[in-house]
Amino acid sequence: MNIIKTLSQNKVAMVGFAVLVMLILVAVLGPYVYEGTPWKMVQRPFIPPFENSSYLLGTDILGRDVLAGLIYGTRISLLVSFVSTVIALLIGIPLGAYAGYFGGWVDEVLMRFTEIFQTVPSFALAIVLVAIFEPSVYSITGAIALVSWPPVARLVRGEFLRLRNQEYVLAAKLNGQSNRNIILKEILPNSLSPIIVLASLMVATAILLESSLAFLGLGDPEIMSWGYMIGSSRTVIRQAWWLSFIPGVAIAVTVLALNLLGEGLNDALNPKLSGKRES
């Protein structure tokens, strides 16, 4: 399709896409290459990177392989961020769709509800949720989803408000189509572009959120994650700055890749906003 073509011409977006594909590959295949567990203490602690060829990125405070940690960390970062984004979409899209499509008191009620979630500072809420339900992949994913759906609802509502008076929607009404059909088949497919763009940015934000939580010690203790790696080596930042530095770069690169892809998608899907076409 057109979009893929436009996107594939956007070099920067393709770089982002390539990095992302690579990360997904690492997440899926990495554990097969690096068998066992990233928690295993394999060598003496604090081996700097590029010093020992078996442990390319060195070892951490307990003598665990940093590279193995990075690889396993890719998994959790991507998993949590994708799943939480999907959940946020599953909450936000129906809510926004109903509010925007029906308007009136439905809109009023749903938007007040959304407002509640938007009013509470989101990161603080995420912290509280994770702490209360005790850190685990589930509570972290859930908390991130729970604080990130309101923008989706707002966006979808806006799109539905805009599209519900489009003539093809009116035509569908005149055709006697059900509201469900109109929402799902007429309006939703046409509001997908901005949702996709938002979703790509939400994945990026979710990665940052997940790592921030893990940094604060609110990560799943069973799972090696980038945020955990930074948080746990923070106390030794003077002796071994690379232990905090390396996972931070991993996060930045991933989030950057997602942002580049998101920008590219935005250019491809919303030509109005793109810098490419001026007329």
Place this chain on the structure above:
Amino acid sequence: MSIKILLYIAGRAVKGLLVLLVIAVFNFFLIRAAPGDPAQVMAGEAGATDEVFLQQLREQFGLDQPLYYQLWVYINNMLHFDMGITYRQQMPVFDLIMDRMPATLLLTGAAFVLSLLLGVLAGVVAAAKHRKWPDSAITVAALVFYATPLFWLAMMASLLFSVYLDWLPSFGMQTVGEDFAGWDKVRDIGIHLVLPAATLGLFFTAVYARMTRTSMIETSRLDFVKTAKAKGMKPSRVLYRHVLRNALLPVVTLAGLQAGQLIGGAVLTETVFAWPGIGRLMFDALFQRDYNLLLGVFFISSAMVVLFNLITDVIYCVVDPRIEL
């Protein structure tokens, strides 16, 4: 101010208060869902205790009452502008929050102003030099800062500027043990503020730069810009007089939204730089199960969001004559 605006503000305030009340109730139950209670935490720190002591603490805090009664007491107190007493510090919650508020306001305010000024400036430059090297440089920098985890940036900044270069203090708000007064105090707080405000601000600078740039580019495609050009105006003047003000409208909205969120959202920065603010207070209150304090912080920061949204709307209405409240 006209009656209309006052009525509007009153209406919004009432709605906002309702939202806040719902939030308070929601938070009340949320926090009670957490395992353990404040008595256990305090007893836990003591290292040795027994049921008698725990019970004494619970009675003192009113935690021995049924939950619905505690909620009623809490809401009732709230309606009388009383946020209760912190369990740990034995101070009125409101006083404690107000104690910490200046630090947070200083940090977030500085970061906010800094990021808004820098961000808008960068965005304008990028848009003015659209598709030339300054645009690319700013866009790339903005993207990178946007993608970098805040806490990590903070750590790296403190490593570089405090540890290796020893230019700036890496934690706290004032030099400990020094009793500065007057300008010395201002200077002292100022140098402590640099790193936290800069790292917190950088992220938002990136946000505003990106937004301003996009908005400027979009606005410069609008018809009235064509009109301005057709008048024979210099491009820089067109940019400044016509594009900028219009382009800033969405930035104002975003800024207002974030200004409110910033109050409760600086936990990470406050943690890394040991800044004695609200975010840190919240974090500690959470782990100490200081229910009243935690609820209080949430209430105040939510109220800030409501307040800032309202202020944004009013500003918007002043900036954009089309908007009628």
Place this chain on the structure above:
Amino acid sequence: MTPLLKVENLSIRLPEGADREFAISNVNYDLLPGEILCVVGESGSGKSMTANAIMGLLPATIEVNRGTIIFDGYDLVSLEERRARALRGNRISMIFQEPMTALNPLMRIADQISEVFLIHTDMTSKERETRTLALLEDVGLPDPEKMMRAYPHQLSGGQRQRVMIAMALALEPSVLIADEPTTALDVTTQAQILKLIKDLQKKHNTAVMFITHDFGVVAEIADRVVVMEKGIMVEIGSRDEVLNNPQHSYTQKLIAAVPPLTAPERISHKQSDRTPVLSVNNLYKTFSTGGSWFRKGRVVKAVDNVSFDLYRGETLGLVGESGSGKSTVSRCVVRLLDSDSGEIVLGGSPIQLLKGRDLAPFRKRIQMVFQDPYGSLNPRKTIGQIIADGPIAQGMSPKDAMAKAVELLELVELPAAALDRYPHEFSGGQRQRVGIARALAHDPEVLVADEAISALDVSVQAQILDLIETLKKRLNLAVLFVVHDLRVAAQVCDRVIVMQRGKIVESGNTRQVFVSPNHAYTKSLIASIPGAHWRSGKDAKPPIPQEVVA
């Protein structure tokens, strides 16, 4: 006479990937002092390109490939930007199509006008203010003192266009470029603006380059005419030559497509002995905006006691300017909007209160064709799905519905191959045909056409009108034709209803209304039609060439 402005061999290249290489190629024309030169063409003809090149308003991706634009001895194409700027807004100025967006929404009117003085003169602020006030008076704005302090959104479209004109003429330029300045305006406002431009042009002896798609406007104001087709100048000549004796086939086609103003004599139905298929009785609808808990919003009576009957086999025109409530009536009638009170009787049954399932069977009997050929088809669905969806929703099997879609495509003269293609692959006229096919898929009794042709180029308009006319006859449809273009109304409607501010001010047999309007408003409407004297129906309609599927 020495030309003021000389366009020579001008070619402008489009960026790669556009539908053609040149926006315009090899364009040559002069603009003489004191004349009004109309540049005419359909959308995409490149008629505005030259004007943008003159004003230095070409987008960065588009550049002049070849040729010169000589003004005052300088070639504007190669002139240094700083010196070109000194001319803009000063010696050459321009007004645009969209009065709603052409003014900076955040600046007061006075500031926007006096900016011109600020840029090009060294007047004091006092002088600037006096001059601005004088200009506002000149362009006939009411209460100029108050206007000075007003913001654009507080003005009507016509008023804003007057502000634009004031701004453009502030320094008495020798050339005024007007790019479709009246297209977005209602017909009465258009007449006023055209008159204003003409008056001011006479007064200051300004040369005007007037870009338009509307031959009525050309007939009204042009001295000379340039006709553009796909970037090529196909004809140039005096107004009378071009309008009455067009040489190029394209010009001929365009002119032939302009509906004559006079309504033809029609067989009048004996309405008394037939039952109307649709009756609307005492319909009311109000809109309120901007209300909140503490305040009442503004209330607009969009439909105010409207009643009419519609019979099978006839076309009833609903005419009026924007805001007259004609579209609201049509949407109430098809039950896209709920009316406040009154009765809508379809085939004997009142339908104004029905909801959901009860309404569904009536949906089939009254269908609508929409205005926007781009917005009325779901871009994510194939043409086949779009047409078949309705019958499927009404219970037809998908297979039958598809078969029916094929039939319908044939009916609206589209090839069956269109079935699996998406809307973006079709032109505006073709899409409108799809829209008609969709409406007909239910075998309706009543077809409501809501400005169904107003977004189309004039040559395509004629084809769609013909199609509707043919279908009406073939299927014995009752057509409610909502239209603002009185020329079109005159041609296709058996009866017309004229609406103003929600009320019906006049109704009757089309010819009768056009020949001897009773109501003052109807009279002013008809008097405002540009070029009313031209093509008043004495000459026969030439045959319309068929559009071919891409």
Place this chain on the structure above:
Amino acid sequence: MKKIVMGVVIACLPFASSVYSKPSDGGTINVVVQPEPPSLMIGMYSNGTTQQVGGNIFEGLLRYDKDLNPHSLLATSWENSNDGKTWTFHLKPDVLWHDGQAFTSADVVFSVDKLLRQTNARLRTSLAFVDSITATDDYTVVFQLKEPYGPFIRLFEVGTMPMMPKHIYAGTDYKTNPANHHPIGTGPFKFDEWQKGSFIHLTKNENYHVKGLPHIDDIYWHVIPDAASRAVAYETGKIDVLPGGSVENFDVARLSELDNTCVTTDGWEFFAPQAWLWLNNRQGPTADKRFRQAVMYAMDREFAKSVLWNGYGEIAKGPIGSKTKFFDDSLPDYEYNPEKAKALLKEMGYDGTPVRLMPMPYGETWQRWAEVIKQNLKEVGIKTTIVSTDVAGWNQKISDWDYDISFTYLYQYGDPALGVARSYISSNIAKGSPWNNAEGYNDPQIDKWFDEAAVAFPDSKRAELYKKIQHKLVEDVPVAWLMELEFPTIYNCKIENLIDSGIGINDAFGTAWIKQ
């Protein structure tokens, strides 16, 4: 009646002789306080940091040196009767409270019998052995015990039995008394200001009852909630003293190598913190003795000591710390021996049921330790799931016995009867507290021995009983002992005499001085 005089009459506070001849006066000490104490009212709050700060404001009757011998402070001398049941304390005259009121025996009786009996859980347990407390004159207090109670003489340090001003607290609600916010004691430093979240400021008590003391003018206790920032603060010279446990262990090695930096593990003798794993004796694999022994063999405690604790501390051999009185060094070793662990597991037929492992939410080291032990256990075939929780959740889970394995560390308070017995005797099995016999070990023989040992007289009898206890417990492994912890205090070498007692930083900085 013959009395044994145990105290010295001369009130001589400094018992650590200083290397440098002449202490100089003046200067400020900046200390880290972590976490911020809930209150400075040491009589009500036994939180570590309350004691650290409050220990400068308040005083007990006695102090203890690093060998836990009692020395005079507010009491100048004391005698115990021959039957071990009557203790008479002679108070120092001319001691003033910070508000100028005189300190007398009435304050002692009020503090111990009224206030502390109600507010101090730890003392309350010991006061059960006390029949009566009476003031015979203004400067004499007599404690009449029901039985000779071995640990009695260890109860008089400021954290366990602080003297509170009767004239302020008598007849008030202790918890809400305004003086809690502005504590009044007899100590060498007076409370000046507490900026919550920032610092606590104490100033020199000019009217201190020991002439010439204190040397220091001001003490600032700084609240720096972040461990890394605390380390930086020390490095940049903003902080002079990092009390044990206030920086992460990983930072200790680096900080100790800085110029002008002194490190000492002194000052924990009285507490002798002992770390172990609670093993839930009631259910699951941990209910099996062989499983518990296997855990002991599976753990690489040397690794933990050298990597996590930078070599500080000792591997714990059993329930009683090696530096504590009554420690028996003939106990068998549980060396690191995965094979033996595997064999034991095989013998018991362990089916691989996963067990929950709950780290202690008190800092990075404990989190890492859990990760290490998880790996250790994994290598002998025990699958664990780390349960992540915060302080409140941790307390509740242990109090509710909702765990399989969990970390903890407890103080010994100088005597097994005070700090050890509580974790093993069956009368201490009760839900609701994480500090009792939370593992649910129940053995009548042990109960009996501990009961007897508390009141046996003289000490040789006690030693015999404790020996039996130790051997039996080490065999049963009710909990898995990890280490005797040592928390190094890091401080700027310019400070002399910082730690001069068995409670270390929890005692006053009365004799400390700064080298000019």
